[in-house]
Amino acid sequence: MFDWQNKTDQELVILALSRADNFVYLMKRYEPKISAxxxxxxxxxxxxxxxxxxxxxxxxxxxxxxYDSKLKFSSWIYRIAHNEVISRFRKIKSRPALISCDIDDxxxxxxxxxxxxxxxxxHKLMKEKLYTCINQxxxxxxxxxxxxxxxxxxxxxxxxxxxxxxxxxATLINRGKKQLHKIWQKNNYER
Amino acid sequence: MNDNISQKVLExxxxxxxxxxxxxxxxxxxxxLWGVFSLALxxxxxxxxxxxxxxxxxxxxxxxxLGNSLNYKIFRMLPYxxxxxxxxFIALAxxxxxxxxxxxxxxxxxxxxxxxxxxxxxxxxxxFTGLAAKIESFAYHKIPFYENFYKRQNRFWVEPKAGxxxxxVREIKINNNEFKLHDFTDQNWIIIYNSQALTPxxxxxxxxxxxxxxxxxxxxxxxxxxxxxxxxxxxxxxxxFRAIKIRPLIWSKKLPKIEILR
Numbered sequence: 345m346f347d348w349q350n351k352t353d354q355e356l357v358i359l360a361l362s363r364a365d366n367f368v369y370l371m372k373r374y375e376p377k378i379s380a381x382x383x384x385x386x387x388x389x390x391x392x393x394x395x396x397x398x399x400x401x402x403x404x405x406x407x408x409x410x411y412d413s414k415l416k417f418s419s420w421i422y423r424i425a426h427n428e429v430i431s432r433f434r435k436i437k438s439r440p441a442l443i444s445c446d447i448d449d450x451x452x453x454x455x456x457x458x459x460x461x462x463x464x465x466x467h468k469l470m471k472e473k474l475y476t477c478i479n480q481x482x483x484x485x486x487x488x489x490x491x492x493x494x495x496x497x498x499x500x501x502x503x504x505x506x507x508x509x510x511x512x513x514a515t516l517i518n519r520g521k522k523q524l525h526k527i528w529q530k531n532n533y534e535r
Numbered sequence: 536m537n538d539n540i541s542q543k544v545l546e547x548x549x550x551x552x553x554x555x556x557x558x559x560x561x562x563x564x565x566x567x568l569w570g571v572f573s574l575a576l577x578x579x580x581x582x583x584x585x586x587x588x589x590x591x592x593x594x595x596x597x598x599x600x601l602g603n604s605l606n607y608k609i610f611r612m613l614p615y616x617x618x619x620x621x622x623x624f625i626a627l628a629x630x631x632x633x634x635x636x637x638x639x640x641x642x643x644x645x646x647x648x649x650x651x652x653x654x655x656x657x658x659x660x661x662x663f664t665g666l667a668a669k670i671e672s673f674a675y676h677k678i679p680f681y682e683n684f685y686k687r688q689n690r691f692w693v694e695p696k697a698g699x700x701x702x703x704v705r706e707i708k709i710n711n712n713e714f715k716l717h718d719f720t721d722q723n724w725i726i727i728y729n730s731q732a733l734t735p736x737x738x739x740x741x742x743x744x745x746x747x748x749x750x751x752x753x754x755x756x757x758x759x760x761x762x763x764x765x766x767x768x769x770x771x772x773x774x775x776f777r778a779i780k781i782r783p784l785i786w787s788k789k790l791p792k793i794e795i796l797r
């Protein structure tokens with residue numbers, strides 16, 4: 345049995361380029377993460393997400409020779425996924441509200457701490473409040489905060505995904521946090 | 536994990552015979568972007584050199600000294616064609632750099648400021664090589680709309696009642712100290728002048744003040760047919776103008792120097 349799980353992304357790329365069937369290993373590795381990310385930044389149905397995933401992986405396969413190993417493969421594939429979602433929004437001419445999805449208590453606490461918001465004892469209520477506030481944010485801050493706090497990407501990775509300078513990402517995150525905090529207060533979520 | 540998606544993707548790859556785009560395509564695209572960026576930077580620098588030439592040679596400040604409410608006209612005196620060209624090529628350089636593989640990592644303001652600084656630096660060097668005048672002359676004679684643009688731009692020179700006139704030298708009568716001028720509003724004039732009108736007064740004044748043991752060399756401007764000139768003087772009759780100062784608005788040849796004997 346081929347031990348693909350211990351191969352690096354770069355090794356799997358080389359394998360996929362040598363034989364199309366080997367591309368399945370990259371898809372196995374990234375399908376859950378990309379699927380979860382699309383779910384977080386859109387309100388697409390399961391079928392729409394599957395349809396989009398197929399398009400994303402086809403695009404990834406076509407552009408495999410453009411992958412630069414100086415970049416993290418995850419950043420590169422997230423970038424393609426992000427751009428495909430934005431293209432899909434443009435085609436349907438709307439951007440649906442974000443939906444809540446499963447995030448554990450540790451992550452809730454971490455997010456609350458990072459965003460300087462008071463933690464609610466009720467996990468479910470806390471999650472709903474967070475998503476209500478995130479939905480009220482300007483679009484440019486929504487994705488960045490999701491990448492930072494829900495996908496747990498660092499500044500360099502977010503810069504590579506969104507193709508913006510790292511300094512700009514830092515500024516956008518700070519502004520997004522401030523705006524989220526204001527919305528949180530405005531919604532009277534502070535006790 | 537959904538195996539169904541992986542299988543569907545692999546089937547599509549096989550059925551539609553999808554292959555990864557070859558590497559040379561991406562390399563070529565990147566080189567092209569860098570190539571266009573470099574070209575835009577060079578052309579922008581050339582435009583800066585001509586901008587410097589135009590500013591230095593339009594002698595606009597001599598007109599300001601004449602007064603006549605010229606203050607509002609100072610903005611008309613700027614060489615807008617070259618300003619637009621510089622802006623367009625800086626923008627082109629910026630957009631090309633941003634789309635290169637690593638261009639997005641650079642702060643956009645840094646790209647723009649860097650572009651401007653490099654264009655000014657290179658443009659200044661190009662100006663001092665004398666290439667700027669050749670570029671401007673080429674543009675004037677070869678780019679169809681540039682001549683009209685230039686004439687419209689320099690119409691601030693055509694105010695004979697206020698004592699200044701600008702246009703193109705058409706015919707020269709050396710013995711009569713007279714030449715025909717086609718001004719920038721397409722009117723024809725007979726210009727009467729003397730040789731002192733061709734001598735830069737400041738150079739002459741500095742020359743007189745220098746110590747006798749040092750040679751006194753100044754550049755003398757010679758009239759040529761097709762030369763664009765600015766004149767300061769007075770209208771003596773309809774269609775006739777006496778020039779006390781004649782300035783080349785753009786010149787491409789090195790001016791000959793003559794020795795002034797004390």
